[in-house]
Amino acid sequence: MKTLYDVQQLLKRFGIIVYMGKRLYDIELMKIELHRLHENGLMDKDEYLTAELILRREHRLELEKEAKNG
Incomplete structure (x- = not known):
């Protein structure tokens, strides 16, 4: 797991979109x-x-990007 997309796919395994x-x-x-999920022992x-x-x-x-773009 290396990207935000990977985290999204992890959550999707649990039916979370x-x-x-x-x-x-x-x-x-x-x-x-x-x-x-972690608190409930599912991962x-x-x-x-x-x-x-x-x-x-x-x-x-994302915060840095927003600050830069004003």
């Missing part, structure tokens, strides 16, 4: 859903941490 219309909001909701720690790091990176990049 996220689309709010704004990439930043999508990432934030994916983090919430990912946390809930192992390594998979959770990898996905969480990807979402953190994407969130940071």
